[in-house]
Amino acid sequence: MPVIWLNTSTYPFLLTGFPGLEKSHHLISLPLLMAYIFILLGNGTLLFLIKDDHNLHEPMYYFLGMLAATDLGVTLTTMPTVLGVLWLNHREIGHGACFSQAYFIHSFSIVESGVLLAMAYDRFIAIRNPLRYTTILTDIKVIKIGIGVVMRAGLSIMPIIIRLHWFPYCRSHVLSHAFCLHQDVIKLACADITFNRLYPIVVVFCMGLLDFLIICFSYILILKTVMGIASTDERAKALNTCVSHICCILVFYVTVVGLTFIHRFGKNIPHIVHITMSYICFLFPPFMNPVIFSIKTKQIQSGLLRLFSLPYSRIRL
Numbered sequence: 001m002p003v004i005w006l007n008t009s010t011y012p013f014l015l016t017g018f019p020g021l022e023k024s025h026h027l028i029s030l031p032l033l034m035a036y037i038f039i040l041l042g043n044g045t046l047l048f049l050i051k052d053d054h055n056l057h058e059p060m061y062y063f064l065g066m067l068a069a070t071d072l073g074v075t076l077t078t079m080p081t082v083l084g085v086l087w088l089n090h091r092e093i094g095h096g097a098c099f100s101q102a103y104f105i106h107s108f109s110i111v112e113s114g115v116l117l118a119m120a121y122d123r124f125i126a127i128r129n130p131l132r133y134t135t136i137l138t139d140i141k142v143i144k145i146g147i148g149v150v151m152r153a154g155l156s157i158m159p160i161i162i163r164l165h166w167f168p169y170c171r172s173h174v175l176s177h178a179f180c181l182h183q184d185v186i187k188l189a190c191a192d193i194t195f196n197r198l199y200p201i202v203v204v205f206c207m208g209l210l211d212f213l214i215i216c217f218s219y220i221l222i223l224k225t226v227m228g229i230a231s232t233d234e235r236a237k238a239l240n241t242c243v244s245h246i247c248c249i250l251v252f253y254v255t256v257v258g259l260t261f262i263h264r265f266g267k268n269i270p271h272i273v274h275i276t277m278s279y280i281c282f283l284f285p286p287f288m289n290p291v292i293f294s295i296k297t298k299q300i301q302s303g304l305l306r307l308f309s310l311p312y313s314r315i316r317l
Helices: 022-052 059-088 095-128 130-136 139-164 182-188 194-227 232-265 271-296 298-316
Strands: none
Touching: 022 059, 022 271, 022 298, 059 095, 059 139, 059 271, 095 130, 095 139, 095 182, 095 194, 095 232, 139 182, 139 194, 182 194, 194 232, 232 271, 271 298
């Protein structure tokens, strides 16, 4: 006898916090709230510095501003529903709001990968062609790269998100996280989801993996160029300009690969580990990027000192 599913397409989805730890949701929300506040302050400060400090009006810092804006986007997209679930136990989310959230979450992830690739291109030009750096990476070129990165992400994610509106949802409407992800939603659909299963794999391969391989290749060329520099000091100075970017690459791709491996091969791992790793994947890179650049980039350090010493200087005057 065929199984008949009750059509629940008109019902809202239900978000999930930390199953089994509902009584501790308020306590769990405290470190998450602190992380969100730090991400907002850290990346917001970077954006303000890059806009306000004329010493930072260079392609390298424009790309850093794009990275900070992307990190803010991810944070502002996930924060309302996460805190709503943990603080207020507000689990219901309408289909349109859920699909929109999934669209922005996945788009920002691809944007971040694209920005890291653009930053690798920036370092490649700065080290391989230092005398032509400003003529190659003009403001117009940087704007075009930024628009291209955003359009690539937005257009590549759109097909699978649009299809979510067409599917009937007649299975359980409980999602696995406190935010909407495409891979969670399609599990609830009673339709042929072959396209929605295969297309993301193609996107990840053609963008995420390809971006990473191009970044690695660019650094091979950078390293080859640096090794050809006669002066040890100049060699160290050239490599030092890449340290911050390399750290951000490792933070982003290690967390993404870790989450992917847990989802693919961690069927016997407790579900709480899957959920925790998802939060780490979305919070750790935005949390660490401002820290990395503040520690490793002297121009950012100088800008921060000027920013926070300005009120004190006015008081003294």
